[in-house]
Amino acid sequence: MQKIVPNIWFDGTAAEAAEHYARVLPDTSGRVLMRYPEEGLPDFQKALAGQPLTAEIVVGESAEDGGCRIVLINAGPEFAPNESISFMLNFDPSRDPDAAATLEAVWAGLGDGGEVLAELDEYPFSPRYGWIRDRYGVTWQLILTHPDGEPRPFVIPSLLFCGAAQNRAKAAIAAYTSLFDDSGVGMIVDYSTATGAVRADSVMFGDFRLAGQWFTAVDSPEPRDFSFTCGVSLQVNCADQAEIDRCWEALSAVPEAEQCGWCADEFGLSWQIVPEEMGSLMASPEAYGAMLAMKKIVIADFPK
Structure with missing residues (x-):
């Protein structure tokens, strides 16, 4: 089971978006998981x-x-995704001989009804890169990787530290990698000189693993008036109550954000700390109401 699952908040369009992404993204499926109770x-x-x-x-x-x-x-x-968390799509010619053409097709699909944040073009770090906000407000970074580079997954959640979290990427990477097993730091590149909103030791680019999954982190080079919100959260699937308690203790730093297993950490990033068997726990008609009454999820408090 995927340990950390990104969650994106939609204003009534989640099922439609799942169908759209299944059409636009390569080798992708979409489906409805759960419905609201009738009463x-x-x-x-x-x-x-x-x-x-x-x-x-x-x-x-x-x-x-x-x-x-x-x-x-x-x-x-209530909430909407923003650029503080985007999804990097790595188009790797060593895995896909038509990677450049696949990138172009995905760019066109995500751009239909969307907005370009960085033009699809050649950059010093890639022969083809672009950043786009799709019709639902979700942001994606598409990059053609170098064939001789270190392999990375096709999808990597990317954290932009800005606003209230400006220049805190390095501290966040250290905190997160200390919490989960099978974690570690890949590459950290500093800005070296202070410019715009960053210090000399701020992170120009960093990547790291949490529970075997890759993430990237960047300190914004320019001031921005937003930061992390519930628009994109990270769901942690925990094996038992002891793991829920441990993760909650480490990550929950904003008491007013605690609701139904949701919490916010010291950097403002939203997390959902839930049991692996959440689906079965929610099978009872009374389960939804029980969950609404919780802050931290307590498995024993769900109706049997």
């Missing part, structure tokens, strides 16, 4: 009765690692 919803959610609660996509299913699972949360307009 017992709080007033602010009653209009969602019976509608999808979550959908999922699995990107790059033909890859050796089985692809990357991303959950799409179907809710309201």
